[in-house]
Amino acid sequence: MRTAAAEATATAYVEDVSPGSGTLPPRARYTSSDAKSLSLNGSWRFRLSDTADAEDDSFAEPGHDTDGWAELTVPGHWVLQGHGSPIYTNHRYPFPVDPPRVPTENPTGDHLRVFDLPGDWPVPDDDGCGAVLRFDGVESCARVWLNGTCLGEFKGSRLPHEFAVGPLLRPAGNVLAVRVHQWSAGSYLEDQDQWWLPGIFRDVTLLHQPRGCARDFFVHASYDHRDGTGTLRVDSDVAGRVTVPALGIDVPTGEPVTVPVTPWSAEEPHLYDGLLATEGERVPLRVGFRTVKLSDGLITVNGTPVLFKGVNRHEWHPERGRALDLETMREDVLLMKRHNVNAVRTSHYPPHPDFLDLCDEYGLWVIDECDLETHGFTEQGWRDNPVDDDRWTPALLDRAARTVERDKNHPSVVLWSLGNEAGTGRGLTAMAEWIHGRDPSRLVHYEGDHTCRDTDVHSRMYADHAEVERIGRGLDGGTRKCRELPFLLCEYAHAMGNGPGGLADYQRLFEAHARLQGGFVWEWIDHGIAHPELGFAYGGDFGEELHDGNFVCDGLLFPDxxxxxxxxxxxxxxxxxxxxxxxGSVRVTNKYDFADLSALRLTWAYQVDGETVASGTLPLPALAPRESAGLDLPAPPPDAPAGEALWTVRAVLASDTPWAPEGHVVAWGQIPVSETRPPYLTPTARPTPHGDGVLVLGPGTFDARTGALTAIGGVAVVAPRLDVWRATTDNDDGAAWQPERRFGPLWRRLGLHRVRHRLDAVEHTDHALTVRTRVAPAASDLGLRTVYRWTSDGQRLRLTVSVAPEGDWTVPLPRLGIRIGLSSADRVEWFGGGPGEAYPDTGAAAELGRWQSTVDDLQTPYVRPQENGARAGVRWAELGGLRIEGDPVFSLTARRWTTEQLDAATHRTDLSPGDTVWLHLDHALHGIGSQSCGPGPLPPYHLRAEPAGFSLVFSPLPTTPTGPTTPTGPPALTG
Incomplete structure (x- = not known):
């Protein structure tokens, strides 16, 4: 029995700041045409302990009894397979900050796999090649044994580690044992905004290495845009020959050769198949020729400045966490390409290596980021930050080397990133110097280097539009070096919940100033975890004592x-x-950096009131990048009906591509021909008492005492009334550290979520019913004088709403419109913006047309429920037996729950459909912004409390059923 001191010694490696021991030097990842490989993925035996020293290492010995152990899938995380729970924090360490010490309560998973070698596995060589055991990702610290022999231990969760194991292998009954600790000294370097998920979550592979194998090699493939030639040189640890049949190349390793080539770019990702042949093996190469330079203060590839239209991508699957398979990674790449994304920042660690193969193949620019973040030290003012502590520098350099050496042969990788939000310090400088020395063919990025001492780009995150414009104009106050460098927003447009807003405003700045070379939206996918009761779970749903809620759900994709x-x-x-x-004419501009438009064709449609009445194609010149051309549109059809007319012109793929089929829409635009025609109504009907306190005006039935509308034709309604509240979005609520005003808390403090409606007067005239009210929150002298004026031509009913603010309103309104309840509604048809939701600063993708949906499908399933689903610019809508027309337009939202219920929900499963469908017919809405981490909506998108007026026209549809069920009224909370 070991003493406590012996146990502490046995686990000292867990808190050692070194990267580990026993592993081989990092090298390029490749597959061999000759050498055998054996995947050790699959079912492993598993035992979980509460502490690092709870069990001795006898389990690593052959013949150890594993009866009673669990079965675990590798790659995988044990907390997602029924053993313990995940933890989410944005930046705070979920353990006491006392580097390099970690808690005694340190979940430790013992993994065991017994395997046989294939019958044709070669006999190990005497020269030490033999075989290599490779781990592509283990969180956060592992010790490894093979057949009872300790191979060593390592840290660096998202990085590869290899052990030489040739002499230890047996034909059958090999016992591979891995002890994985959730917390280690390495955890201090891995404080990325993500779930803490321990386990062996990437591939485990046994690789044969024959005598004379390549070991490691570096493919240098540059391109000279002036003469169209590429220069190839392959440096190899083991001498051999390099052949590229399509280019007629056959040269020794280490010898450069220059030939005419087609270059690689993210838009035209041309790869050449080649082969590296050494004495012992043949290694397939996929060579992309391209040159990355800093030229005249700009990032250029092949002599051309690049505009990055990128996303940050954490690896994620809602059931498997960071254990991704190839098809999931391919799905990500295809979705990016189909949505015009051209770049990825691998936040905040190198991705699974297969992902970079896909980026090479399909074409994406990549900022490859090292597995480093120490963000939690900001809570101590960066005191004891490892990146400024020389004891940690070997671990930092190890992480830099494992990133660069693994991924150096990928043409898609154009920048190396030192890491994320790790402050500043000598260790980062050492990393930058090593990378610059090892690979001068790429640039180095790091956002936290605000003096640009160690980096080749000036990078910021979440700078607002005004600051970005100042930087673009050269007016920012950075160091001289920073002002001379290209600028990237490595994170912007925080895509949390409803949003992000302001994307188009950022893009206009990027395109107006050459120095602004684009940005990377935060981020690609919501990190919700599939949950049987909650739908998707986020921080706090697993009982974490410290968490950051749904801040982990901030992606452009939902978790599924x-x-x-x-x-x-x-x-x-x-x-x-x-x-x-x-x-009569359309102008087409090529905004690609490299590709002409020969892969596209133009289609046109002439539409009236949302219906296509004629369509065809237009010849599209093969415009070079940044060229424009004007094209004549055909004459409108002479028999086209009267109405609101426009041209819709689309640029679509002319043929199938590897990433999308023929006809896929790449871009579109709409050209108006005539203006919106508001509904015309001449008041002729008179308000008429009908006994029992009922007043009738045209198709409208009213309560004679209150002036409240109760039915339109045969459709019973909950009376429309002014609504200024919305269930706050994540961006409304904002981030606590943001200096801007967070409108959500301000609105609640003002009481806009609980306004009261006071009836002041009901007035009848010959052709109108007028209801005067005051809408105001309790405990405030602010108010909105609101007048509802009803008129009718006998068939239709017009509502004109006039609003006049009272008091000193210093904050915008969330919304301004009316809410009305219907007894039932399912199908919705409308002429307006669609098919999806749109708000004032998120409406670029709203295409004017005629759309159909169900009420349920109008909802946007944000992981945390919030305001959603508004359709903008609606001319008319039909649902629930009513036709509603705007004068001139309105924003339409329809739900089976109230705003109050939506506001109170924390997960989608909290929302249960009620008996009433609630319509929001809005004159205006406040913008969205991205203040969940970035700036709020720009001032033009603020809904200011000012005098306003708007009109709506209601009419029953001919198929309206009789005898409707009276819908339930709104909760008393709203007054």
């Missing part, structure tokens, strides 16, 4: 990889073809 409205908006904002024009 359905695109959010934010991704649809982003696709439109960054589309690579601009389509504008006036009646």
């Amino acid at each position: 990889r359905r695109p959010s409205p934010g991704l649809t908006e982003f696709k439109k904002v960054i589309e690579p073809v601009a389509i504008t024009g006036t009646d």
Whole structure:
């Protein structure tokens, strides 16, 4: 029995700041045409302990009894397979900060796999090649044994580690044992905004290495845009020959050769198949020729400045966490390409290596980020930050080397990133110097280097539009070096919940100033965990004592990889073809950096009131990048009906591509021909008493005492009344550390979520019913004088609403419109913006047309319920037996629950459909912004409390049933 001191010694490696021991030097990841490999993924035996020293290491010995152990899938996280629970924090360490010490309560998973070698596995060589055991990702610290021999231990969760194991292998009954600790000294370097998920979550592979194998190699493939030639040199640890048949290349390793080539870019990702042949093996190569330079203060590839239209991508699957399979990764890449995304920042660690293969193949620019973040030290003013402590520098350099050496042969990787939110310090400088020395063919990025001492780009996150414009104009106050460098927003447009707003405004700045080379939206996917009761769980749903709630759900995809409205908006904002024009002509501008438009064709449709009455194609010149051309549109059909007319012109793929089929829409534009025609109504009907306290005006039935509308034709309604509240979005609520005003808390403090409605007067005239009210929150002298004026031509009913603020309103309103309840509604048809939701600063993707949906499908399933689903610019809508027309337009929202119920819900499963369908017919809405981490909505999108007026026209549809059920009224909370 070991003493406590012996146990502490046995587990000292857990708190050692070194990267580990026993592992081989990092190298390129590749597959061999000859050498055998054996995947050790699959079912492993598993035992979980509460502490690092709860069990001795006898389990690593062959013949150890594992009866009673669980079965666990590798790759995987044990907390997602029924053993313990995940933890989410944004930046705070979920353990006491006392580097490099970690808690005694340190969940430790013992993993065991017994395997046989295939019958044709070669006999180990005497020269030490033999075989290598490779781990592609283990969180956060592991010790490894093979057949009872300790191979060593390692840290660096999202990085590869290899052990030489040739002499230890047996033909059968090999016992691979891995002890994984959730917390280690390495955890202090991995404080990324994500779930803490321990386990062996990437592949485990046994690789044979024959005598004379390649070991490691570096493919240098540059391109000279001036003469169209590429220069290839492959440096290899073991001498051999390099062949590229399509280019006629056959040269020794280490020898450069220059030939005419087609270059690689994210828009035209041309790869050449090659082969590295050494004495012992042949290694397939996929060579992309491209040159990355800092030229005249700009990031250029192949001599051309690049505009990054990117996303930050954490690896995520709602059931498997960071254990991704190839098809999930391919799905991500295809979705990016189909939504015009051209770049990825691998936040905040190198991705699974297969992802970079896909980026090479399909074409994406990549900022490859090292597995480093120490953000939690900001709570101590960065005191004891490891990146400024020389004891940790070997671990930092190890992480940099494992990133660069693994991924150096990918043409998609154009920048290396030192890490994220790790402050500043000598360790980061050492990393930058090593990377610059090892790979001068790429640039180095790090956002936290505000003096740009160690980096080749000036990078910021969440800078607001005004600051970005100042930087673009060269007026920012950074160091001289910073002002001379290209600028990237490595994170912007925080895509949390409803939003992000302001994307189009950022993009206009990027395109107006050459120095602004784009940005990367935070982030790609919501990290919700599939949950049987909650739908998708987020921080706090697993009983964490410290968590950051749904801040982990801030992606352009929902957890199940359905695109959010934010991704649809982003696709439109960054589309690579601009389509504008006036009646009779269209102007097409190529906004690609490298590709011409020969892969696209133009289609047109002439539409009246949302219906296509004629369509066809237009010849599209093969415009070079940044070229424009004007094209004549055909004459409108002579028999086209009268109405609101426009042209819709689309740029679509002319043929199938590897990432999308023929006809896929790349870009679109609409050109108005005629203006919106508001409904015309001449008041002729008179308000008429009908006994029992009922007043009738045209198709409208009113309560004679209160003036409240109770029915339109045969459709019973809950009386419309002014509504200024919305269930706050994540961006309304804002981030506590933001200096801007957070409107959600201000609105609640003012009481806008609980306003009261006071009836002041009900007035009858010959052709109108007028209801005067005051809408105001308790405990405030602020109010909104509101007048409802009803008129009718006998068939239709017009409501004109006039609003006059009283008091000193210093904050905008969430919304301004009316809420009305219907007894039933399912199908919805409308002429207006669609098909998805749109708000004042998120409406670029709203296409004017005629759309259909169900009430249920109008809802946007944000992981945390909030305001959603508004359709903008609606001319008319039909649902629940009514036709509603705007004068001139309105915003439409329809739900089976009230705003109050939506506001109170924390998960989608909290929302239960009621008996009433609630319509919001809004004159205006406050903007969205991205203040959950970035700036709030720009001032033009603020809904200021000012005098306003708007009108709506209601009429029953011919099929309206009789004898409707009276809908339930709103909760008393609203007054």
